[in-house]
Amino acid sequence: MILLAVKNLAVQIPQQDKTIHLLKDISFTLKRGETLAIIGESGCGKSTLCLSILGLLPQHFQTAGNLTFYKNGVEIQLQDQTDPHFNNIRGSIVSMVFQDTLGSFNPLFRCGQQIIDVLKEHVSGSPIQNKQRAIQLIQQVGLNDAEDVFNKYPHQLSGGMSQRVALALALASNPDLLIADEPASSLDSMAKNQYLDMLRELKDKTNLALILVLHDLNDALRFSDSMFVMYNGRGFEYRKKSDIQKTPAHPYTRALIDIQNSLNQTRLPQQIPGEVPSITKLIPGCPFHPRCSKRSDICRTTFPPPTFFLNNHFVCCHHYFKSN
Amino acid sequence: MLNGIIRRILSAIPTLLVGITLCFLIIHLAPGNPATRFLNPSQTAATQEIIRERFGLNQSLPIQYFHWLKQVLFHFDFGYSFYNGKDCTEVLISALGPTIILSFWALVFALSVGISLGIFTALRADTHVDRVINSTMMIFLSTPAFWLGLMFIGLFTIHLNWLPGSHLHSLYYDQLDSFGQLLDSVRHLILPVFTLGLPLAATVFKYIRAGMIDALQSDYTLAARARGIRQSTILWKYSLKNSLLPLVSLLGVIIPALLSGAVIVEVVFALPGVGRAMVTAVFGRDYPILMAGASLAFFIVILFNIVADIFYRILDPRIRNSAGGL
Numbered sequence A: 001m002i003l004l005a006v007k008n009l010a011v012q013i014p015q016q017d018k019t020i021h022l023l024k025d026i027s028f029t030l031k032r033g034e035t036l037a038i039i040g041e042s043g044c045g046k047s048t049l050c051l052s053i054l055g056l057l058p059q060h061f062q063t064a065g066n067l068t069f070y071k072n073g074v075e076i077q078l079q080d081q082t083d084p085h086f087n088n089i090r091g092s093i094v095s096m097v098f099q100d101t102l103g104s105f106n107p108l109f110r111c112g113q114q115i116i117d118v119l120k121e122h123v124s125g126s127p128i129q130n131k132q133r134a135i136q137l138i139q140q141v142g143l144n145d146a147e148d149v150f151n152k153y154p155h156q157l158s159g160g161m162s163q164r165v166a167l168a169l170a171l172a173s174n175p176d177l178l179i180a181d182e183p184a185s186s187l188d189s190m191a192k193n194q195y196l197d198m199l200r201e202l203k204d205k206t207n208l209a210l211i212l213v214l215h216d217l218n219d220a221l222r223f224s225d226s227m228f229v230m231y232n233g234r235g236f237e238y239r240k241k242s243d244i245q246k247t248p249a250h251p252y253t254r255a256l257i258d259i260q261n262s263l264n265q266t267r268l269p270q271q272i273p274g275e276v277p278s279i280t281k282l283i284p285g286c287p288f289h290p291r292c293s294k295r296s297d298i299c300r301t302t303f304p305p306p307t308f309f310l311n312n313h314f315v316c317c318h319h320y321f322k323s324n
Numbered sequence B: 001m002l003n004g005i006i007r008r009i010l011s012a013i014p015t016l017l018v019g020i021t022l023c024f025l026i027i028h029l030a031p032g033n034p035a036t037r038f039l040n041p042s043q044t045a046a047t048q049e050i051i052r053e054r055f056g057l058n059q060s061l062p063i064q065y066f067h068w069l070k071q072v073l074f075h076f077d078f079g080y081s082f083y084n085g086k087d088c089t090e091v092l093i094s095a096l097g098p099t100i101i102l103s104f105w106a107l108v109f110a111l112s113v114g115i116s117l118g119i120f121t122a123l124r125a126d127t128h129v130d131r132v133i134n135s136t137m138m139i140f141l142s143t144p145a146f147w148l149g150l151m152f153i154g155l156f157t158i159h160l161n162w163l164p165g166s167h168l169h170s171l172y173y174d175q176l177d178s179f180g181q182l183l184d185s186v187r188h189l190i191l192p193v194f195t196l197g198l199p200l201a202a203t204v205f206k207y208i209r210a211g212m213i214d215a216l217q218s219d220y221t222l223a224a225r226a227r228g229i230r231q232s233t234i235l236w237k238y239s240l241k242n243s244l245l246p247l248v249s250l251l252g253v254i255i256p257a258l259l260s261g262a263v264i265v266e267v268v269f270a271l272p273g274v275g276r277a278m279v280t281a282v283f284g285r286d287y288p289i290l291m292a293g294a295s296l297a298f299f300i301v302i303l304f305n306i307v308a309d310i311f312y313r314i315l316d317p318r319i320r321n322s323a324g325g326l
């Protein structure tokens, strides 16, 4: 069952002399219980994409395209960021855990109080019920001494705890979709894996859909059902994880996977040659062409239109790798 | 926490002592001699010497100082005015009434105007309304109180004749009924309170506006919105508390500003408060009154600094729980 359909989403900042395109032509669909990993180097527009799904982009950003949420057979269409319907969506349908979890707490209120504030907004219950529910949530994210955590101020939390409490906060409103921007990226790999495992368990229990913004391809391959590879504000490849694992179709995806493999084999870390282009620079043709080993003349002039597969999956490349 | 408060109070005592000592020295080192105010052509040098002796001014400075300190510390006796022989404590207490009334209402005015305009403009940051209010407030912030007071008197008292420009009451105050008396007092207070309160309101405004804009643009506000917390909660609960925090520490600055402002306003508006008593004492070299007033001012400033500290620590858990905090 489809939960969210994003169609031709574009985000731009109009400036006096030019327009900066942060996102161009982003489309994907997300089913209930599905985990979508968004992959890309920093600055490719991942965070902008997350915020635009929540309607939280700054006011001077312009958007085009469609977001449609489906809940209880009702279709909620959102046209632009100022759409008042976003107020009914935030929290109740989609919630988010930010990368800087500590910064996402109000420093002057106890963690428990902040969870209760979310509960008050979305779940009707007596103060005692709310407190019980808050403690339950803290336990649910794998923190043992829930009562203690409830009474703590954010600055008293350790890194790992703050990740989990932030998750509890995001889950308090009982959303259908959770967006996690670089989840647990500040933790060491063991703690991070534990966190992601817990997230997967939670998801399986509650049929929650997840959008994970990741820069570690390994994590994406382990924890996602489908992957959306972004570059320079565009979607390059959107396919099932297993397909990408077998045959990455886009040269960029392939390059990322090659690097990952070299890392896994503890060879010297490699890099895709060339630089990540700044989002403010307009690159004619395929934005990856300065770094691409498969480029031809057409790549310099024409952006490759998407080639569609099943389920709206696609790849944008003139010379993509075809699976046999 | 209690330990910390006691420590904070104890550490204030040396500050108070150093301040008062410096004040004593400065007053006595300033040129001029209290005895000269009683000078007349028929006076001999011997009479002058008698006056100096009576005031204890013939003794060395350290002896004068320790004598004064002893009287204050052990008998709470600030001495008697050189000018009219009245008990300094009594003089100050009777002058305190108008100063407290003036400062209190100026503070209420400054806080209410500053906070509400600060929030109002923070919500409209960078619009025309914001710019107009912001620049107006900055003008008040940089205007000297005596000039503002004179302008008010010029406009509202002399030119428009709307409000009285001096004293606490009218001459016919006693003949009014109680409502009339209240009205009369209020009318007399309006201009002084505005003069003292407007620059303070501008200070408060500046802090609240900046704090509120900061809070509204912070990551935690974005995150709260992402969780679906409604705008009114974000505004009145989350952001307001965060933007009021700097104001609490500002309290330690506001109170001295009020006191020094009150001196000028009392002189401009001829109000019988501590400020005016002090100015009169300065011109008459009335050392006991000056020292009593200065000690009181030091005490109030230090007291409010401590109060501000304590409040700040109560409100901000990050400081409350940090090691070395209160």
Ligand code: SF4
Pocket (backbone or CB within 6 Å): A250, A251, A252, A286, A287, A288, A289, A290, A292, A293, A294, A295, A296, A299, A304, A316, A317, A318, A319, A320
């Ligand atoms: S379109 Fe051309 S330049 Fe772009 S990825 Fe494909 S082959 Fe490379």
